[in-house]
Amino acid sequence: MNFLRLYCILFSLNAFSHGTVTSIDDFENLNRLINFPDTDKYHVVSADLHTHSAFSDGHVWPNLRVAEALRDGIDLIAVTEHLELQPHISDIPHKDRNRPYEIAFNAAKESNLIVINGTEITRKFPPGHINAVFVKDANKLINIDRSRQSEVEEFIEALPDDLIQEYIDEPWLNDAVLAALWPIEETLLEAKQQNAFVFWNHPAWSAEQENADKVLTNMHIELINKNLINGIEVVNGLWFSDEAFQIAIDYGLTIIGTSDVHGLIDWDYLQRPDGHRPVTLILADKMDENSIKKALFKGKTVIWYKNELIGLEENVLHLVNSYLKIINTSFKAKTNVLVVDIKNTSDVKFVLKVNDGTSIENGASIFNILPNTTTSIEIGNSLSKKVNIGVDVLNAYIKPNTHPSTILTNN
Numbered sequence: 523m524n525f526l527r528l529y530c531i532l533f534s535l536n537a538f539s540h541g542t543v544t545s546i547d548d549f550e551n552l553n554r555l556i557n558f559p560d561t562d563k564y565h566v567v568s569a570d571l572h573t574h575s576a577f578s579d580g581h582v583w584p585n586l587r588v589a590e591a592l593r594d595g596i597d598l599i600a601v602t603e604h605l606e607l608q609p610h611i612s613d614i615p616h617k618d619r620n621r622p623y624e625i626a627f628n629a630a631k632e633s634n635l636i637v638i639n640g641t642e643i644t645r646k647f648p649p650g651h652i653n654a655v656f657v658k659d660a661n662k663l664i665n666i667d668r669s670r671q672s673e674v675e676e677f678i679e680a681l682p683d684d685l686i687q688e689y690i691d692e693p694w695l696n697d698a699v700l701a702a703l704w705p706i707e708e709t710l711l712e713a714k715q716q717n718a719f720v721f722w723n724h725p726a727w728s729a730e731q732e733n734a735d736k737v738l739t740n741m742h743i744e745l746i747n748k749n750l751i752n753g754i755e756v757v758n759g760l761w762f763s764d765e766a767f768q769i770a771i772d773y774g775l776t777i778i779g780t781s782d783v784h785g786l787i788d789w790d791y792l793q794r795p796d797g798h799r800p801v802t803l804i805l806a807d808k809m810d811e812n813s814i815k816k817a818l819f820k821g822k823t824v825i826w827y828k829n830e831l832i833g834l835e836e837n838v839l840h841l842v843n844s845y846l847k848i849i850n851t852s853f854k855a856k857t858n859v860l861v862v863d864i865k866n867t868s869d870v871k872f873v874l875k876v877n878d879g880t881s882i883e884n885g886a887s888i889f890n891i892l893p894n895t896t897t898s899i900e901i902g903n904s905l906s907k908k909v910n911i912g913v914d915v916l917n918a919y920i921k922p923n924t925h926p927s928t929i930l931t932n933n
Contacts, residue, residue, distance in 0.1 A: 554593060554594050554595070554791075554797060554798055555593075555594065555595035556568050556594055556595045556596055556798055556801060556826075556869060557595065557867075557868060557869045557893075557894060558803055558826070558841070558845075558868055558869065559845075559867050559868070561805075561840065561841070561844035562844065563805075563840065563844075564805040564806060564807065564817075564822070564840070565805075565806045565807070565808060565809045565813075566803055566804070566805060566841070567597045567598055567636075567803070567804040567805075567806050567809065567814055567817075568595075568596040568597050568598070568801045568802075568803055568804075568826075569596065569597060569598040569599070569600075569801060569802045569803075569804055569814075570591065570596060570598070570599050570600070570780055570781050570783075570799060570800075570801055570802075571598075571599075571600045571602070571640070571653065571655050571721070571778060571780050571802060572600065572602050572642070572653055572723065572755070572758070572780030572781065572782045572783075573587050573599055573600065573601060573602060573780075573781065573782070573783050574602065574603060574604070574642075574782070574783065574784045575587060575601065575603065575622050575626075576610050576613075576614060577603045577608070577610070577614060577616065577621065577622040578603035578604040578607055578608060578609075578610075578642070579604060579607055579609055579784060580603075580783070580784045580785070581784060581785045581786075582785070582786065583625070584601055584622040584623070584625040584626040584629070585625055585626060585629035586786075587599060587601065587626055587783075588626050588629040588630045588633075588635060588637065589629075590783075590786070590787045591630075591635055592630075592633055592635055594787065594798070594799065596635075596801055597634070597635065597636060597809070598635070598636040598637075598638065598804075598814065599626070599635065599636075599637055599638075600637075600638045600639070600640035600653075600655040601622050601623045601626050601637065601638075601639065601640060602640040602641055602642045602653050602655065603619065603622055603641060603642065603660075604641075604642045604644045605619060605641050605642065605643055605644060605660065605663055605664040605701060606643075606644045606664065606697075606698045606701035606702050607644060607694065607698055608694045608697075608698070609692075609694055611693055611694045612693055618661065619641060619660035619661050619663075619664060620639060620659060620660050620661060623637065623638075623639040623640070623660070627639075636811060636814070638655055638656055638811065639655070639656070639657050639658070639660060640653060640654060640655035640656070640657055640660075640718075641653070641654055641657060641660040641663055642723065643663060643706070643709050643710075643713075644702065645702060645706050646702065648739040648741045648742060649706055649722070649739075649741055649742055649745060650722065650723065650724075650725065650727075651722075651723040651724065652706070652710070652720060652721070652722055652723060652751065653720065653721050653723055654710075654713040654716075654718040654719070654720045655718060655719050655720075655721075656716075656717065656718050656719050656811070656815050657713060657716050657718045658716045658717075658718075659716065662712050662716070663709055663712055663713060664701050664704070664709075665701065665704040665708075665709075666697050666700045666701050667700060667703070667704065668700070670700060670703050671696075671700070673699075673703060674696055674699045674700055674703075677699050678690065678695070678699070706741075706745070707745065707748075707750065710745065710750040710751070711750065713750075714749070714750060717815075719752055719753065719776075719815055719818045719819060720750060720751055720752050720753070721751065721752060721753030721754055721755060721775070721776065721778050722742065722751050722753070722754045722755065722775075723755050723758065723782070724755055724758040724761065724763075724782070725737050725738075725742075725754060725755065725763065725765070725766045725769065726763040726765045726766055727758070727761065737765050737766070737769070738769055743773075746773050746775065751775065752775065752776055752818070752819060753770075753775050753776035753777070753778045753818065753823075754766050754769055754770050754775045754776070754777070754778060755778050755779065755780060756770060756777050756778065756779060756825060756832060757778075757779030757780065757800045757825050757827045757832065758779075758780055758782050758800075759780075759781055759782050759783075759790065759800070760790070762827060762832075764922035764923070767832065767919070767921065767922050768921070768922055771834075771921055774821070775821075776818055776819070776820075776821045776823055777802075777821070777823050777824075777825060777832065777833050777834065778802050778823065778825070779800040779801065779802050779825030779826070779827050779832065780800060780801075780802065781799040781800060781801075783799070787799055794828075798826075798869075800825060800826065800827040800828075801825070801826050802823050802824075802825055803823065803824045803825070803826055803841065804817050804818060804822060804823055805817055805822040805823070805824070805837060805840065806822070821834065821837075822837060823837065824837045824838055824841055826869070826870070829870060829871055829873075829917055830917050830918065830919065831870060831915075831917065831918040831919070832918070832919045833919075833920070834920060835920040835921075835926055838915075838918050838919075838920055838926050839920075839926050839928055841868070842872070842915055842918065842926065842928055843928055845866055845867050845868040845870070846864060846865075846866055846872060846891060846930060847864070847865050847867075848862055848863065848864055848865075848909055848930060848931065848932040849863050849864070849865045849896065850862075850863040851863070851907040851908075851909055851932060852907070853904070853907070854900070858902070858903055858904050858905070859883055859900050859901070859902055859904065860900065860901045860904035860907065860909070861898055861899075861900055862898065862899050862900070862901060862909055862911075862930075863896050863897075863898050864891050864896065864897050864898070864899065864930065865895075865896045866891045866892060866893055866894065866895065866896070866897065867894065868893060868894070869893050869894065870893055870917070871890055871891070871892055871893050871917070872890065872891040872915060872917065873888065873890055873915070873916040873917040874888070874889055874890070874891060874913040874914070874915060874916065874930075875887055875888045875913060875914045875916055876888075876889075876911065876912065876913055877912045877913060877914050877927060878910075878911065878912030880901060880911045880912070881901060881902040881903055882899060882900065882901060882902075883899075883900035883901060883902045884900070888916070907932075908932065908933055909930065909931060909932050909933075910929055910930070910931045910933060911929065911930040911931070912927065912928075912929050913927065913928060913929070913930060914926070914927050915927070915928065
């Protein structure tokens with residue numbers, strides 16, 4: 523517990539609040555392949571842009587991140603170690619902050635998985651934690667200035683006595699404090715120089731907000747206005763924030779959802795009913811790194827979290843209308859009841875509510891369209907095989923507490 527206290531003091535973060543270990547009793551029928559086909563307009567890239575390994579505060583080797591991604595069927599992962607924190611440095615004394623990316627990249631060479639270099643810039647709130655992905659050299663995003671050693675000593679002396687006694691001899695402590703003293707704006711300017719995509723991590727997380735009056739501070743606004751922050755995590759692991767969603771809308775930030783996995787993906791998601799990690803669905807013109815990065819900067823993203831789609835209206839409706847298609851209509855014999863077959867080519871179980879008075883035969887105004895299959899509904903008092911059904915998509919969000927609407931049609 524003392525390590526958690528110290529980490530919160532240094533970086534306003536409880537390192538082990540992600541990836542809590544649970545038992546895995548049964549691997550039978552495990553099917554976690556994530557399926558979001560390309561649309562007529564875009565390549566739909568399923569991405570996890572926030573992962574950790576034992577090179578920072580994670581608990582696995584980088585090649586396992588690749589194995590998990592391949593099993594989950596996602597298209598892209600970013601390896602994003604904490605720059606400043608290396609609690610395993612006695613066992614993994616490696617100074618090259620690009621090394622975990624290199625290991626993961628080499629492990630994925632024989633597959634179609636895209637592995638990109640990234641890092642988590644770890645600071646006390648504000649600004650908190652910030653990810654930079656598509657970086658060229660993570661080493662240039664850390665600056666350990668030995669001339670500021672006196673500030674480290676003052677910082678450590680101010681710690682509670684029990685923490686000083688327990689951690690004063692840890693080999694990572696001194697450099698972790700030194701690295702965190704480098705001004706955040708200078709760090710982000712270096713990321714911008716590398717043409718990295720930068721996003722603010724878990725902004726409403728209670729561990730960072732414990733002593734803060736508000737999530738969005740003047741510092742954040744200044745960094746956003748200087749184009750040093752391009753996106754924001756609306757979903758992080760099992761956590762979702764309406765406040766972060768609204769900040770994204772208000773300030774034109776790209777909407778991001780990640781696992782922020784530290785242990786095994788299975789520990790966090792295997793036994794959940796939805797059974798998958800959260801991912802960012804990136805709507806890219808091509809399936810290559812340059813196009814994917816361009817799409818991120820343009821805000822062409824939708825989060826898939828649990829069984830929900832979260833994003834800007836244009837992006838969410840593009841996916842909904844691409845994945846739901848009426849493929850057949852036919853009248854039941856000697857009736858005016860029209861059977862409508864709706865094919866869903868995605869992993870989402872769509873929850874739809876009729877909003878235009880269309881009479882669903884069983885009297886329900888809310889119905890489900892099951893994933894990766896065809897679902898039939900019956901419409902009463904129909905005069906034609908032509909169908910236009912106005913619906914609200916109840917498991918999609920285009921702003922906090924607001925669902926998108928669309929029309930299911932075969933016209």
